[in-house]
Amino acid sequence: MQFHLDGYRPGDPSVQEAHPAAQDPDAGLPDTADVLIVGCGPAGLVLAAQLAAFPGIRTVVVDRKDGPLQVGQADGVACRTVEMFEAFGLAERLKEEAYQVNEVSFWRPDPADRSAIVRTGRIQDVEDGISEMPHLIVNQARMLDHLREHMARSAARVVPHYGLTASAVEIAGGADAGEHPVAVTLEHAGGTSVVRAKYVVGCDGARSAVRKAIGRRLEGDALNQTWGVLDVLVETDFPDIRLKSVVQSEAGALLIIPREGGYLVRLYIELEAERYRDLLRERAVTPEVLAAAANRILSPYRVEVKDVGWWTVYEVGQRLCAKFDDVPPEETADRLPRVFIAGDACHTHSAKAGQGMNVSMADAFNLGWKLAGVLTGSAAPELLHTYSAERQTVAQDLIDFDRDFASRMAAGGGATTAASKAEAERGRFADYFRDQGRYTAGLSVRYEPSMITGTGEHQHLAKGFSTGMRFHSAPVVRLADARPVQLGHAARADGAWRLYLFADRVGDRSADGSFRRLCDHLASAASPLARFTPAGAEPDAVLDVRAILQQPHHTLDPTTLPPVLRPRKGRFALVDHEKVFCPDPRQADIFDLRGIDRDRGCMVLVRPDQYVAHVLPLDAAAQLSDFLDGVLRTAG
């Protein structure tokens, strides 16, 4: 966290100075917006938090509820989401209060007495080394609290407006379009208001009004599975009550998710179609019914529910929109999107794999920097097409995964296919679960080549930074202050691209080596850095150049580094000392960990959403320029 750049400022450094255009929390709903976000769920608030980094963008967030969510809904926070929260400076707070999923236990019917369950295995939940972040469990309400607090601390002071239901969305075209072509009608207690926006994002859930307005549909089937969810305080003799536990008994399936705070636990309880058909039809399922079902599944163990914090019943369904914006596929070449949908508004699935909230937030994190880039003029408007292209594919993968996962989960009891039942009988869910670990951690998304993702022809220079996948952090030491840090935490949710220069063996020591030459080029007027950084902006505002040298940090003199690695910032043009890193002598060497070619080094270009855009040789300055020319624009 950097601060005091323009002079010492008292108080909490995470609270930014309010921008002249900052929102007034007491002001009413404005008439116009650059971006109108409909819905204050995980997708809506990640988007709002991202846009809050740009006080020049007027972001308006509305929700039909009367105030913030208090309890219930999602609770699984995948490693990837914690990585993203780190970019907002929120990861530590989250880790402090969340339950951390370290191990998972698996229970099956005892072969000797199939009415009783026995533990069949216990595995590590997150494979070593796949992320520096843990898998957490915390109430969605708290996730949203953190995001709202971040918005309130931002220079833009973005504040949600509650009690507003979107009832119509109209996109003006042609001559009528004007600066704010999308009109959203919002119903509220006092009547009806209209907000005109440049862009509208529907984060308004599975019954999304925005989705309906742009004529998109959630398509897909329901799996014939119904589950109950209980957030409860319990008395129990089940030994793994504080471990995530997958129980597949003769009486059905049960998933135990211990919750934050040491006492609360969430139970996902399969409600077998045959047994519960009448109760479900009559909507007569109660927490008592769910508790009784849990006890049947857990036999010979018992849970006695002492207090119910929240509960619900839902049917598993996997449904998906064909496209996540308002532009029909055939018009993509001629028209730019004005309306987007994210999260449950465009994909729904089961809760069992713990993906819902995470994928919704990732949708928004994919979209936020793109909207900001286009609105600030630093990116080509065509960038907006990549949102649907990238995230619809991810959602399709998720639906496929979830269908498989949910079937296998339920397999012990009400298995729907003979194959999954047979597999379950062989007790292989634990193996399956382990194999899918990278996926459920949110770490297997790979974006296809596009204007913002390279083709990977130089992947051999950095095998561990897969093009199109999220930049996998690794430990390093910051040269200037010898602080052990995670390289990936250089990424802030600030809309900047990051260019990591992994030095070759000679590194900084040869003036005509490829590393120095690239640094000199980047400092020149011809470089993308010079061309795309607007006048008056900090030198790292659009493209943040960082270097990782192979030499031990003790052997280097920071003052002799190329000027591009000692950029000058703020009103006093002070040197930013935090751009250069070396291997951490107490940890595995980052060059080894990520398979960097030590002889040749490389550039790794990372998108503002932390995905690897391109791996290039150090002497490929022209290729870097070409690539960035495809997406960046010289801002006014």
Place this chain on the structure above:
Amino acid sequence: MQFHLDGYRPGDPSVQEAHPAAQDPDAGLPDTADVLIVGCGPAGLVLAAQLAAFPGIRTVVVDRKDGPLQVGQADGVACRTVEMFEAFGLAERLKEEAYQVNEVSFWRPDPADRSAIVRTGRIQDVEDGISEMPHLIVNQARMLDHLREHMARSAARVVPHYGLTASAVEIAGGADAGEHPVAVTLEHAGGTSVVRAKYVVGCDGARSAVRKAIGRRLEGDALNQTWGVLDVLVETDFPDIRLKSVVQSEAGALLIIPREGGYLVRLYIELEAERYRDLLRERAVTPEVLAAAANRILSPYRVEVKDVGWWTVYEVGQRLCAKFDDVPPEETADRLPRVFIAGDACHTHSAKAGQGMNVSMADAFNLGWKLAGVLTGSAAPELLHTYSAERQTVAQDLIDFDRDFASRMAAGGGATTAASKAEAERGRFADYFRDQGRYTAGLSVRYEPSMITGTGEHQHLAKGFSTGMRFHSAPVVRLADARPVQLGHAARADGAWRLYLFADRVGDRSADGSFRRLCDHLASAASPLARFTPAGAEPDAVLDVRAILQQPHHTLDPTTLPPVLRPRKGRFALVDHEKVFCPDPRQADIFDLRGIDRDRGCMVLVRPDQYVAHVLPLDAAAQLSDFLDGVLRTAG
């Protein structure tokens, strides 16, 4: 962090539910207090934050300033202080925003050209393994912000009262004493008020009015050394500007302390008596004078000051009170203290070793639980004598250390003794600095045997938990949820004693082994646990029993543990699952790390301020009882 024990509660779990007796931030100064704290500096606010854990105690904090400190003063936060902040749940926030001191560089005159300095060494600042916490640098104002926020989040909602200057302190004795025997007169803009208190603590700095009122004096000499301090933004070619650097040149000594946020730096600049005599006498030293002095010392490097955040000039003096309370030594047997002094009010020294704020906070942390214990009736009133006895010795050690350290620091330039100058010439300050690392980290305090510190006759059972020294945390895995944690972080700033049971080799597996037998005893009506826990209090409120087993956590069934290790809490009598730990398979085994006798195991009793009170064999239940009988009382 535990929460949701009595049911799900929305919102920030670190904000406790307000107690019926919680303070109203808008209410004026009350007439009476259980504890009146004079001064909102580091000592005053640590004490207030500690007492805020006891909403039944009415804590009143006053300060003569008009509001919170904004800038300047101390900035060094020793490892031990971060450990203490962890007990308040504040360590992570602190670490996030602070500068972390990882390495220290040393500079001396170049033998070839003594007018120029050269680097003579660079060492690790904190020796590996001495604390799980780093050495931090952060503005005192922020430390105080964190403590105030903690107070505001506490059930007691303790709020400081500003603009109140203590002008008189009178202690009524005998028949006049009443319930609130100490009357403090407070001057304010509107006139004069009197607060009557059970106890008064003067945390009111070097010119303490409370100290004067109880007739104590700061005694000692000034070293003939004057230093300037500059918190500045600079342009410089000095390569180690982001490392803590000790520069001892022909022109004097300079200490560079990089500050939080990446840009700010503090310079401590020696002002040689001869050169600066006139300027000092005329009080004509300015930031420009200090900057010029820094440049002379740093030659051939230069610093150009761009902005001054804060600056001061001070003379080094080491002064100390003979006793830290109002009871004359000869009356200790007959009289209990009513007035205490802490921090700068009873000891002053130089800032160079970075001890000031830390020792002041440690004073308060030593006193807080004692006052709370006596006020709640859970501890013998004689406990209050141990505050002065323990902390006056620590302060005396500090004064001795500081005299030595400050002389050696200045030795390169204005060395005051031939011996220190000679030593400095040999360039040995780096070695000295390294040798003193444990001391400056705040980790070498050892309290003498007393009613709250044992004599160490069983020290061989746990060589790494030295009696009288702070409990040295180590990594473990929590049995119930397989979470890797620091054992020392079980300690919260809640006034409870902690009893760590390190199991013998057999551990939990033998019903007649010493571990099980001790657990059974602790669960019996005769145990100190039963005798000293007040009716209605949680079972771990006074004595928090934890166990560390030698077996891998996978091999143990938590439900078969002795009941004392699965205490029941809250309105639903839920099991607290977080009392039992095992070695962390990814880290060094705690039994090896801390030299625990694996055959015999042991008990380690830890005071509420995290100091080891006693090491006892597992079969020494009677000795444990005897020891606790010496300090604890059955609360009403």
